[in-house]
Amino acid sequence: MIRSATSARCLAAGLCLSAGAAPAAPARVATPARFDGTWAVEIVTEAGSCDRAYRYPVRIENGQARFVGTAFTVNGQVSRTGALSGSISNGFATANVVGRLGANGVGRGTWVASGTVECRGRWNAARRG
Secondary structure (H helix, E strand, O other): OOOOOHHHHHHHHHHOOOOOOOOOOOOOOOOOOOOOEEEEEEEEEEEEOOOOEEEEEEEEEOOEEEEOOOOOEEEEEEOOOOEEEEEEEOOOEEEEEEEEEOOOOEEEEEEEEEEOOOEEEEEEEEEOO
């Protein structure tokens, strides 16, 4: 997905050290987020004219969610506690998504779409890998 500018800022901060400064502590190695992996997601429409349901895989890497395919664009973030926020777009409408992933490998939440169609519903997810 979209990479954060955090690593670039960290690199820039490291390069800005003055020559007379004490050596910096070793860089912390990032550990994989506990929600990283592939999740099977089911989107269910509860109101509006959107299709009744969709199912597709979403890949989470370093807390960033992306769709594994070409029909939709998924952008999202998962916090260390499992709180999820993001959007799903198909070119005609965008759905804002919120919810939570659990350490037990399941997740759920809600979505609201706007654009050429207006719909809302819920989503469920199960970890697959």
